[in-house]
Amino acid sequence: MTIENSASKELKWWSIPGQYLRQEFLPILTNLRLAIALLLLIALFSISGTVIEQGQSPAFYQANYPEHPALFGFLTWKVIQVVGLDHVYRTWWFLALLILFGTSLTACTFTRQLPALKAARRWKYYEEPRQFQKLALSAELDSGSLNSLSPILQNRRYKIFQEKDNILYARKGIIGRIGPIIVHVGIVAILLGGIWGAMTGFLAQEMVASGDTFQVKNIIDAGPLAAAQMPKDWSVRVNRFWIDYTPSGGIDQFYSDMSVLNNQGQEVDHKKIFVNQPLHYHGVTFYQTDWGISAVRVRINNSPIFQLPTAQLNTNGRGRIWGTWIPTKPDLSAGVSLLVKDLQGMVLIYDATGKLVDTVRTGMSTQVNGVTLKILDVIGSTGLQIKADPGIPIVYTGFGLLMLGVVMSYFSHSQIWALQTGDRLYIGGKTNRAQVAFEREVLDILDRLSSQPKDDERANNQESLASNPQV
Incomplete structure (x- = not known):
């Protein structure tokens, strides 16, 4: 007996956390105000991650968000880096x-939506006239029958349940009850995709000269599990980079002809990329985002060809210029x-x-300086932004489910009950939305039921005339 009491006490002790979760924590967690507040916070910080440049160097933020004067009076580079606004989507908060x-x-889905769907799938019959008084829309007819009501409801795509001759239940639009659940599933899928992408994705930038082969090394931002997504057994070669110019000399478009190579140097993929036309390979995307001039190829007199690297000069925002220095004497004294300034060949x-x-x-x-200097070529370089985000397919799936759920939610879940007692027919119904349209539908059903006896009488008279043509 003592053992049973001890076991009973132990069972009650272990049941306390479960009861607390159900009675105290779940009502708070499923509160609509909490969900709206969380959604607004997520939207607010997402906007900040869009407005504030992500993944830049500390010097960038110090130059663009100084302490004096602070943007909006408080936003400085220190605030951005301490709070994590330079990598919002990967911060713990x-x-x-x-x-x-x-x-x-x-x-909310398990405590409200699924029980609501389960309740909507169950039906019960109204067997007493007083039950119809609870419905906002009901009527009592002294004509009509369930036999004439059933085909009218079937024509309006109602599903009819009838076990007795005098009791009927009909419904349609149960899909409208499933819609909110699909919406919740879609939103959760979007959130999971965002979390998975933040944990496993990475962002890199590379400036690659035309003709060079490279592997992704210059990682700007990466999640804690991004190592599995980074390329290890393949590389990329920039076969050629070029720019198309407009007749006035402006840039029309810049292109990179790229090949993906395996460990043996064999080409496994090939594509010409330009703005909004990236290269996709094994979950990694290469975007054309920038360009530059990497080197100048020259010959002095009859010397071998020299390829001299160039550096971008500081022009204080007055255009982009690259420069290099060429010795004209063997001792580098001159x-x-x-x-x-561009790839049109002017030096x-x-x-x-x-x-x-x-x-x-x-x-x-x-x-120049007593030597013959020949400019052979100006070699351009392509600026690539390289991104991997394994969560994107999950996010797209979530958006698809979200749109599907929204469309499904527009369907009204309408229910109609009917009871026939003697020569009296009781009809009532309710719906969860589109109340005015449902009222019109019920009124039309009642009008058709009211006119049904006249139609039946007219049909009987025609049959009588047909059987007695002399009358």
Whole structure:
């Protein structure tokens, strides 16, 4: 006896957390106000992640968000980096908001939506006239019958349940009860996709010269589980980079012809990319985002061909210019500077005093400092943004379910009861939305039932005339 009491006490002790969750925590978790507040917070921080540049260097934020004057009086580079606004979507607090919101939706689905669907699938008959008084829309007819009501409801796509000759229940639009559940599933899928992408995705940038082969190394931002997504057994070669210019000299479009190579150097994929036309391979996407000039190929007199790297010069926002220095004497005591602003082949040559010596195009030669300098080529470089986000398919699936659920939710769940007692026919109904349209539908049903006896009498008279033509 003592053992049983001890076991009973132990069972009650273990049941306390479950009871507390159901009675105290679940009502808070499934509260509509909490869900709306979480949604607004997620939207607010998502907007901040769109407005504030993500994944930039500390120097970038120090230059664009100084302490004096602070943006909006409080937003400085220190605030951005301490709070994590430079990588909003991977901060612990943003992921916590997503998890809490998803948990709230899931709890609401299991505690409210699924029971509501289960209740909607059950039906009960009204067997007493007084039960119809509870319905907002009901009527009592002294004509009509269930036999004439059934085909009218069937024509309006109602599903009819009838066990007795004098009792009827009909419903349609049960899909409208499923819609909110699909909406919740879609939103949870979007949240899961966002969390999975934040944990496993990465963002990188590369500036690659035309003709070079590279592997993704310059990682700007990455989730804690992103190592599995990073390319290890393949590389990419930029076969050629070029720019199409407008007749006025502006840039029309820039292109990169790219090949994906395996470990043996064999091409396994190939594509010409440009803005809004990226290369996709094994879940990694290569976007064309920038360009530059990486080198200039020259020959001095009859020397071998030199490929000299260029550097972008600071022009204080007055255009982009790349420059390099070429020695014209073996002891490097003299030389000239080359300046290039685009890939149209125009090269400016300056001496040591900063004086413009000559302007030449690729393939042309000029005399400087007693030597013949020939400009063979200007080599461009492509700026690539490389991104992997394994959560995108989950997010797209969630958006599809969300749109499907919204469409399904527009269907009204309408119910009609009928009871016939003697020569009296009681009809009532209710719906969860589109109340005015449902009232019109019920009134039309009642009108057709009221006119049914006249139609039956007219049909009987025609049959009588047909059987007695002399009358």
